[in-house]
Amino acid sequence: MTDNVIWHDLTTLNIEGKGWTDTRGFYDRLPARAEKIVRDPVWNLSRDSAGICARFTSDTTAIHARWSLRKESLAMVHMPATGVSGVDLYVRVGYTWRWLGIGHPATFPDNEVLLCTGLPEGTREYMLYLPLYNGVRSVSLGVPESASFEATPPRTTQPVVFYGTSITQGGCASRPGTCHPAVLGRMLDRATINLGFSGNGKMEKEIAELLAELDPALYVIDCLPNMTADEVAERAPELIRILRAARPQTPILLVEDRTYSNAFLHQDRAERNRSSRAALRQAFAEL
Amino acid sequence: MTDNVIWHDLTTLNIEGKGWTDTRGFYDRLPARAEKIVRDPVWNLSRDSAGICARFTSDTTAIHARWSLRKESLAMVHMPATGVSGVDLYVRVGYTWRWLGIGHPATFPDNEVLLCTGLPEGTREYMLYLPLYNGVRSVSLGVPESASFEATPPRTTQPVVFYGTSITQGGCASRPGTCHPAVLGRMLDRATINLGFSGNGKMEKEIAELLAELDPALYVIDCLPNMTADEVAERAPELIRILRAARPQTPILLVEDRTYSNAFLHQDRAERNRSSRAALRQAFAEL
Numbered sequence: 021m022t023d024n025v026i027w028h029d030l031t032t033l034n035i036e037g038k039g040w041t042d043t044r045g046f047y048d049r050l051p052a053r054a055e056k057i058v059r060d061p062v063w064n065l066s067r068d069s070a071g072i073c074a075r076f077t078s079d080t081t082a083i084h085a086r087w088s089l090r091k092e093s094l095a096m097v098h099m100p101a102t103g104v105s106g107v108d109l110y111v112r113v114g115y116t117w118r119w120l121g122i123g124h125p126a127t128f129p130d131n132e133v134l135l136c137t138g139l140p141e142g143t144r145e146y147m148l149y150l151p152l153y154n155g156v157r158s159v160s161l162g163v164p165e166s167a168s169f170e171a172t173p174p175r176t177t178q179p180v181v182f183y184g185t186s187i188t189q190g191g192c193a194s195r196p197g198t199c200h201p202a203v204l205g206r207m208l209d210r211a212t213i214n215l216g217f218s219g220n221g222k223m224e225k226e227i228a229e230l231l232a233e234l235d236p237a238l239y240v241i242d243c244l245p246n247m248t249a250d251e252v253a254e255r256a257p258e259l260i261r262i263l264r265a266a267r268p269q270t271p272i273l274l275v276e277d278r279t280y281s282n283a284f285l286h287q288d289r290a291e292r293n294r295s296s297r298a299a300l301r302q303a304f305a306e307l
Numbered sequence: 308m309t310d311n312v313i314w315h316d317l318t319t320l321n322i323e324g325k326g327w328t329d330t331r332g333f334y335d336r337l338p339a340r341a342e343k344i345v346r347d348p349v350w351n352l353s354r355d356s357a358g359i360c361a362r363f364t365s366d367t368t369a370i371h372a373r374w375s376l377r378k379e380s381l382a383m384v385h386m387p388a389t390g391v392s393g394v395d396l397y398v399r400v401g402y403t404w405r406w407l408g409i410g411h412p413a414t415f416p417d418n419e420v421l422l423c424t425g426l427p428e429g430t431r432e433y434m435l436y437l438p439l440y441n442g443v444r445s446v447s448l449g450v451p452e453s454a455s456f457e458a459t460p461p462r463t464t465q466p467v468v469f470y471g472t473s474i475t476q477g478g479c480a481s482r483p484g485t486c487h488p489a490v491l492g493r494m495l496d497r498a499t500i501n502l503g504f505s506g507n508g509k510m511e512k513e514i515a516e517l518l519a520e521l522d523p524a525l526y527v528i529d530c531l532p533n534m535t536a537d538e539v540a541e542r543a544p545e546l547i548r549i550l551r552a553a554r555p556q557t558p559i560l561l562v563e564d565r566t567y568s569n570a571f572l573h574q575d576r577a578e579r580n581r582s583s584r585a586a587l588r589q590a591f592a593e594l
Binding site: 094097098102122136286287288 | 387408423
């Protein structure tokens with residue numbers, strides 16, 4: 021018996037990880053109006069689909085994926101194509117989520133893969149993460165014609181917003197599901213909104229004002245790796261003021277930078293870690 | 308003051324991770340005569356420099372590296388170029404080793420990078436790991452003319468030999484120093500010999516006979532991910548017999564395969580894990 025594959029466009033599903041619906045491309049991370057507000061590098065990075073995922077429920081025994089990438093460069097020298105440009109499938113098992121299959125990006129712009137097959141019968145909830153350092157023009161999921169396929173109902177909980185650097189965006193995760201905002205989202209079973217901008221998480225006022233439009237359970241501010249101590253001293257108080265004015269009750273988590281792995285021998289790196297942290301603590305103390 | 312960089316070819320240093328000196332290429336992992344003995348894929352993979360490293364002692368404040376790669380493909384879709392084709396620098400700190408710098412492979416065949424600079428004064432012991440899934444024709448280290456540069460004396464301890472699959476060879480480590488034989492080598496402060504052959508760690512008799520030529524502290528046999536239960540049942544007893552006959556006192560560690568991350572839902576994968584392990588335990592029980 022042949023069972024035709026029926027394709028479902030991801031835009032018909034419940035998409036998580038988008039802070040705004042008024043985006044230029046469907047899978048952009050900032051609203052269209054941000055193009056004239058934020059610096060060009062931030063705008064360009066906002067078109068990467070980091071942290072965006074789709075949830076669906078199906079009794080399928082096989083799942084196919086098609087996705088069309090925006091940028092021809094599928095990998096970075098220190099990050100594999102699977103993380104930069106791949107799609108990553110998880111399934112809910114009891115109270116947790118488990119990894120099920122990775123879609124290898126082999127060509128530009130279009131890819132089609134069989135993410136899993138031979139699954140035992142049963143209706144399950146799935147989640148597909150999109151590329152971390154590439155953008156997508158379109159994504160579809162394919163299941164056999166006989167299988168059910170429905171959007172999972174939206175969550176009733178507020179999301180967690182992460183604003184940060186390349187590390188937040190997902191550098192250098194092997195798969196889209198293994199960057200820390202995605203891992204934490206599964207652990208907390210909450211939507212997360214990834215506003216990591218590689219090299220460009222700089223606590224800028226225009227980003228602070230965009231963040232203030234959101235209504236999350238928590239703001240995670242994790243910009244120190246992209247900032248000097250002077251920048252932190254200048255910008256952190258204003259960022260916090262803007263968020264606090266808009267969201268008086270929302271917790272704001274100020275994250276210190278990671279210690280550079282080789283800071284024990286590179287005194288300039290150790291000093292950068294030390295001075296940025298001191299500036300952030302000072303900003304907090306003076307609130 | 309200009310301080311010229313003096314280049315030192317790695318072949319003048321104490322090289323670790325080579326089981327044989329009678330190799331065709333200096334950085335090959337099997338002896339030249341193996342070309343006519345082992346299957347072609349094993350021979351080709353043996354020319355990747357996985358696990359080979361060089362130890363040196365220097366009072367330099369900067370370290371440059373030049374390396375010439377054998378294969379044009381610098382990365383794999385699921386493994387970054389840094390791990391596949393990079394060089395990776397560690398430094399001894401007290402009783403442990405710490406990471407210091409990665410050489411990004413940017414071009415084929417030749418690369419030159421500054422691995423670290425601005426180090427505080429002091430004589431230190433360093434270790435440079437070579438690419439995991441590429442081979443090298445030549446490698447040189449550069450230090451300022453005024454710096455000392457010497458081979459670290461060879462260790463007096465026996466090495467640990469790892470025979471296995473892609474996982475042993477280093478898939479999919481981000482850097483050459485982060486595959487598990489390298490990590491264990493630093494933890495144990497011993498030389499390790501990486502005889503991982505991606506997709507081709509199959510407990511073959513000809514490899515067993517080559518392994519028997521070595522005189523390690525421990526044989527780690529980690530082939531199950533590349534074998535069926537029938538192959539394990541057929542080959543494990545002979546492999547162990549050959550090693551035991553040649554090295555009556557040397558411990559042999561039989562490693563079970565890792566559970567496939569998605570085996571909880573893919574029954575065929577769970578069954579493969581189960582049956583291979585049963586065959587290995589049976590072989591052990593019947594020794």
